[in-house]
Amino acid sequence: MSALFTFLWGFAMGVILLSLVGGFTAGFILVERKVSARMQMRIGPVHTGPHGLLQTVADMIKLMMKEDVRPARADRVAFNLGPLLTAVPAVMSFVVLPLGAGVVARDLNVGVLYFLAVPSISVVGLVMAGWASYDNYSFLGGLRAAAQFISYEIPRTLSVVGVVVVAGTLSTVRIMEVQTIPYAVLLPVGFVVYLITSVAELNRGPFDIPEAESEIVAGFHTEYSGLRWSLFFMAEYGGMFAASAFATVLFLGGGAGPLLPGFAWFWLKTLALVFVLMWVRWTLPRFRADQLMALAWKGLLPAALINLGLAFVVLFLVR
């Protein structure tokens, strides 16, 4: 009967983490609107609730009650699957993510690889959504998103390999434990590469060519509306939190820090990284498609390889 218990436990964790991602999405959208407003000398949403705090709640209710428009010539199956294939892997990746010291849904012994492998499914969802919409903007956006995603996947993965080389384990929990010096200090190149590539994988500015409003309307989700559309946003904001928390685990020593308890440090570091991602988005101008590809293949990939070499040297010194 323990098998049934494990199954139900997994189901419960799924419900909990899915709600958590939903909450993050709602919260981060509000924060992002406020942050971007301040950066552009505006004040952002203020009318709904005190200081506009209920703005996202209102938006969510609106999205839920909105008509779900599907283009007449869209491919039904692929159109419905697209958002799910994008959002589900993003939430699945939370399984191995420690949210504070020892707080993890399931400590897989291949956790790091799991965290990188499962979200890579979502690229299929992006192409599907773009293709199924039967719309030129969507199609172009989907292909662009996929091309960008796969280009930045390689340097991202290689920057994580460096950490695994030094830590000597693939479990996310173990990596936090063995990390006496934050790996951002030992492998600074890897940390920077990881952060840049994470932004790019989420299609966020300055890497938002796939959904560049001024060129291709909204990219792969041009034709989506209502709740289906918000699934794409769940993937983006959930992924943003996951990428930040993972960076905290891999590079910033997890919950390590003076005075405050580990839990507090973990969340502080993660939320600080989330803020950095927002800051970058609203500060830098958008890359051009060719610059985007050049950066990934001619800049970040060699940098990630250098980081790997650095990891070999660090390994030698540690021993």
Added chain:
Amino acid sequence: MVVGDVIFLLGFGMAVVILPVATLGVLGWFRPQLPERVKGEGYESGMPQASIPRRPFHMAYYNFALIFVVFDVEAVLLFAVAGVLRDLTLGATVKTAVFVILVGDGLLYAWRKGALVWR
């Protein structure tokens, strides 16, 4: 332990799939559904669709996808050995470095041939 992992992931995955699908289904009863001909058309800034979005596309996408798959395999095989390098001799690290360099040649080749230029 392994079976437990699979069961857990299956339960997790089911929750993550079922919940959004159920929400979509339930809300379907409350949402307005007023299909019109114009609404069902692809969005092209208010104009009728100028061309069908089912044309063959730009080759550059494939170039990158193909280099991607090769490096994907490299990165993933590196994960297999990365975890144990700590416990092995220097020779093992050198072997890994040789592997990285062998595949890295592919990047150099693509670079020299101009396959990394987006056009």
Added chain:
Amino acid sequence: MSIPAPADILFWFFAAAAVGGAAYAVTSAHLIRSILAFGAFLTAVAGEYYLLAAEFVALVQIFVYVGGVLVLMLFALMLSTPGESQPSSLGRWSPAVGVTAVGVGAAIMIAAWHTPLPVVKEPAAGRLDHLGQALLGDHVVVFELVGVLLFAAVVTALVAVRGERR
């Protein structure tokens, strides 16, 4: 009739998913759906790997096949004939091919049925370490050869896809 073990139930669950996905992938006239079914097949096979205590191989399967090869196929399809759906050519030879394929499969099944197989052993502890050590120890030549193969694949595929450009 005892209650089957959870591992067996999971095995047959993934097996059914894999066979279903594969059957749809090879018969569907709709190529995009065919690729999607292939993705389901790949994921189910990854589940089988995980069950057989090869969690690393399972994740490699997801990472390389679903995240890589599947995208490559989608791209190849969209770069050539994105909207077309081609029925499988159910010509004269198709039934014969079907019979042959099923015959070969059945022959293997019968052979397997009559071959006494040893009992499944417990998965080794610390198998991730063993995997890495095997790649750098006994099988290091193969490991490096894969490096050469990957290089060769980049060169070959680039030459093929770019063609003769003057």
Added chain:
Amino acid sequence: MTGVVFVTSLLLALGAYGALTRRNAVAVVISLEIMMNAANLNLVAFSRLHTPELMTGQVFALLAIAVGACEAAVGLALILAVYRRYGTTDLDRINLLRG
């Protein structure tokens, strides 16, 4: 364990059927990959039977996946090259050898 062989031979038969009957070249590559995966599943399964601690089966499954990925990359590149030359991916219409 016989179950594994049962399933993989079924998958192999399906893949072979697809590879021989499909007309679209991409679909043929899918069928080939299905066959490859069936063989791979056997490798991993038999690794559990004999010497699980040596990991031989899993090592070769990893390498087979690498080979499969290369095969797909090169195969699809060839398909695209043919498409650019002849404007079709229908194998029945590509008769290079008939001149």
